[in-house]
Amino acid sequence: MNMDTDKKLKVSAIKDGTVIDRIPPQSLFKVIEILGLDQTGHQITFGTNLESKHLGKKAIIKIADSFFEDEDVNRIALIAPDAKFNVIRNYEVVEKRQVEIPDQIRGIARCVNPKCITNHQNVETRFTTKKERGGISLVCHYCEKLTNAKSLQIITKSSAYTTDF
């Protein structure tokens, strides 16, 4: 509870909406892009390099009047695997959702292989995920090559993925 009070001091509270917690600071702006938050008309506040027991430092995003589908939640699994989506109604957390790594990922990441068809023609990327010690790696559905967490590049999308309240 102490941590929650602490957060409220640093990033102002919202009445209804979603708080995305435990984002690695270096992934903050990628999360914003992947979820299309740069396109939303809703009020957003975020903080970064906040203290975190789990991550050392973390970022947090509060989006007023917006709620996310499981599919959207899992879209950020590659870059923020520990993230938590807290659903807020009337200043109270009514639901906590943990990011889950999907078995298949479409269109979010780029294939690391420069000779892959997806890097040359208008083909949506598609991967199966593989959980390894060093994090998540992706096996390209097309060229069968491995893209590991280190070489991961996120395809930015300008379309909004938030579901309006």
Next chain:
Amino acid sequence: MPKSLISIHDLAKEEMLHILDLAAQFEQNPASSLLNDKVIATIFFEPSTRTRLSFETAANRLGARVIGFSETGSTSVTKGESLKDTIKMVSHYADLIVIRHPLDGSARYASEVSSVPIVNAGDGTNQHPSQTLLDMYSILKTQQSLDGLQLTMVGDLKYGRTVHSLLQAMALFDTRFIFVAPPELAMPSEYKQFLHHRNLIFKESRDLLPHIPDTDILYMTRVQAERFQDPMEYEKVKNVYALTASMLQPCKPNLKILHPLPRVNEIATDVDDTPQAYYFEQARNGVYTRMAIIAFLLGLK
């Protein structure tokens, strides 16, 4: 989506054995009218004379007619046509498409936009499953079994697409692997892990000679100069694994030498006349194997 052959991983062990069995049937009876109402397209976005002739021979022997192109110079690809559009068009002309393309993953994508079966005849450095099946057919034909063999792979084991696919296919059987390569061209760790997970035995070595007496199949590959950053390094290793007839004493009586061809200097010409040389027969086996693949995908066998 029609059944395609894109990657060796697409085939279950039973399907592989079924295709090899069909290949043996076609070898017994190579003239067939099975496909005399069919058109097969061979579309080659990069030249590969050997593979194209082998597929076209297979299609002709099955009684099909063949359309296609052997390079993109005279096609709409030079006008910027996408692979999707080319495939969409050709799949309305032909009953099956054989594709060779320089980009990795292109054949998988083609199979997703095509209304007819696709056979991958090489997508960049990725897969070339008909080569793997013809290698397996050659092994089965010369050893009468795919189980309990020692397979010694020699040369470029790092970049060699054919050795990686053959390794994965032969891992379905009880195979002992020996990898003979210079450190620069050693078998990548992902394939060694793959074998480790399947509890298969493998050994790495820099010397070929000590392994010849126990080998059943000697799989030679070409060491390509362009794989080396330092030309001096290439000069040092290019002849290290050159096989000569005198090296084959002693050897097992059933030993056969395979090579995906073309060879340069890794097999001396004096090996050609030994009973162990099998690489030219291996190329002929390719035709029967490709007949089997085509008939299998069209659901005719």
